[in-house]
Amino acid sequence: MTFKTLDDLEPGQRVLVRLDLNSPVEDGEVQDNRRFDRHATTVKELAENDHSVVLMAHQGRPGGDDFVSLEQHADILAGHVERDVKFVADTYGEDALDAIRSLEGGDVLLLENTRMVDEELPEEDPEVKADTEFVKTLAEEFDAYVNDAYSAAHRKHASLVGFPLVLPSYAGRVMESEYEANSSIATREFDGDVTMVVGGTKATDVIGVMNALDEKVDQFLLGGIAGELFLRAAGHEVGYDVDDMDLFDDQWEANEETIRNLIDEKGDQITLATDLAFEDENDERAEVPVANITEKDTAYLDVGSDTVATYTPYIHDSEAVFVKGALGLFEDERFAVGTTGVLEAIAETDCFSVVGGGDTSRAIEMYGMSEDDFSHVSIAGGAYIRALTGESLPAVELLQE
Numbered sequence: 001m002t003f004k005t006l007d008d009l010e011p012g013q014r015v016l017v018r019l020d021l022n023s024p025v026e027d028g029e030v031q032d033n034r035r036f037d038r039h040a041t042t043v044k045e046l047a048e049n050d051h052s053v054v055l056m057a058h059q060g061r062p063g064g065d066d067f068v069s070l071e072q073h074a075d076i077l078a079g080h081v082e083r084d085v086k087f088v089a090d091t092y093g094e095d096a097l098d099a100i101r102s103l104e105g106g107d108v109l110l111l112e113n114t115r116m117v118d119e120e121l122p123e124e125d126p127e128v129k130a131d132t133e134f135v136k137t138l139a140e141e142f143d144a145y146v147n148d149a150y151s152a153a154h155r156k157h158a159s160l161v162g163f164p165l166v167l168p169s170y171a172g173r174v175m176e177s178e179y180e181a182n183s184s185i186a187t188r189e190f191d192g193d194v195t196m197v198v199g200g201t202k203a204t205d206v207i208g209v210m211n212a213l214d215e216k217v218d219q220f221l222l223g224g225i226a227g228e229l230f231l232r233a234a235g236h237e238v239g240y241d242v243d244d245m246d247l248f249d250d251q252w253e254a255n256e257e258t259i260r261n262l263i264d265e266k267g268d269q270i271t272l273a274t275d276l277a278f279e280d281e282n283d284e285r286a287e288v289p290v291a292n293i294t295e296k297d298t299a300y301l302d303v304g305s306d307t308v309a310t311y312t313p314y315i316h317d318s319e320a321v322f323v324k325g326a327l328g329l330f331e332d333e334r335f336a337v338g339t340t341g342v343l344e345a346i347a348e349t350d351c352f353s354v355v356g357g358g359d360t361s362r363a364i365e366m367y368g369m370s371e372d373d374f375s376h377v378s379i380a381g382g383a384y385i386r387a388l389t390g391e392s393l394p395a396v397e398l399l400q401e
């Protein structure tokens with residue numbers, strides 16, 4: 001690890017911290033999720049070391065329904081940090097500066113949504129961001145900057161890339177652990193086989209990962225939308241949009257050539273489902289061998305039990321397993337067999353394992369598994385994808401310089 005961490009920070013300083021508390025919002029209510037719990041570790045440690053702790057975070061994007069104030073985030077975070085988290089509805093104006101100046105060691109204050117600042121959002125070079133009024137004004141108030149927002153580190157926004165140029169900068173605990181685990185496929189040599197489980201709805205993303213990682217990964221086990229698109233390329237009548245679905249045809253157009261190339265050139269590294277599950281006329285789960293599918297009129301919502309049995313030995317024999325995307329619509333218990341099957345197979349082994357993607361990792365707690373059974377459960381989506389493919393994250397790079 002080449003960046004400074006909280007271990008290098010002298011106690012009792014004025015510290016500006018960037019978190020990623022971006023969360024689902026339902027009917028205006030911010031939903032608690034593991035980002036709060038994870039970042040609480042960093043915030044608690046800073047407060048216990050007598051720092052005056054000022055937090056920045058974003059929520060949603062301007063124009064979106066989830067572009068809301070961070071007032072609720074302060075309350076949710078306080079529950080996880082187990083101490084008061086003050087909130088000020090301002091980013092770097094007089095109200096924010098007054099609130100910052102009134103803090104004592106051990107106090108924690110959350111500023112308003114950084115994306116309410118015009119200078120935050122356009123993606124620009126760090127030098128440009130460091131020269132904004134937002135960064136220059138806030139930096140005056142602090143001794144140090146801590147970035148804990150690994151999951152937003154692919155964005156060149158002011159709060160992420162501006163401050164490291166003007167303040168001594170450190171990685172928070174979430175930044176450290178996410179960086180180390182998620183970069184390991186690019187940075188570590190594993191003695192045995194490396195397996196990647198690929199699924200979810202964002203087929204274009206995961207096919208990009210497969211293309212970039214064919215040298216590093218010995219076996220890809222496919223499910224979800226990408227899995228069905230590969231079966232379609234192999235000549236099966238699956239991977240087509242049925243009724244008003246919008247999951248397959250556009251992603252097929254965008255990826256057909258890449259999929260065909262991967263099958264031609266790397267076919268022995270790709271294992272596809274042997275059976276699929278769908279909802280029958282009694283609303284129950286039914287399974288069908290892929291070889292028996294003759295019409296493209298059914299929505300397949302999971303891989304089948306035979307597929308799980310085929311994938312399990314690959315997982316058991318692996319030195320490392322990386323997961324990106326669910327193998328089925330696991331939120332519906334009838335279609336969770338594929339996702340829970342592979343996660344349980346990973347949990348049974350002591351291989352190095354990383355489970356990524358906000359949606360997929362939710363299956364762990366939903367179905368009574370423990371995060372402790374995996375080496376790392378990531379809270380990052382887009383940043384995880386980039387780390388897997390070895391792409392650098394601008395906000396992480398700046399901490400390393």
Ligand SMILES: Nc1ncnc2c1ncn2[C@@H]1O[C@H](COP(=O)(O)OP(=O)(O)O)[C@@H](O)[C@H]1O
Pocket residue numbers: 199200201202223224225300301302324325326327328329330331356357358359360361381
């Ligand atoms: N065959 C399928 N049909 C519909 N949805 C699916 C299917 N397979 C997986 N999914 C959905 O994919 C979602 C996860 O997709 P994605 O957002 O790409 O992954 P993550 O955010 O976990 O990386 C899950 O919520 C799951 O319901």
Ligand SMILES: O=C(OP(=O)(O)O)[C@H](O)COP(=O)(O)O
Pocket residue numbers: 020022060061151152155358379380381382383
């Ligand atoms: O939630 C986030 O990304 P993710 O959905 O890829 O995990 C980050 O907060 C980045 O948010 P953005 O994609 O609006 O820049």
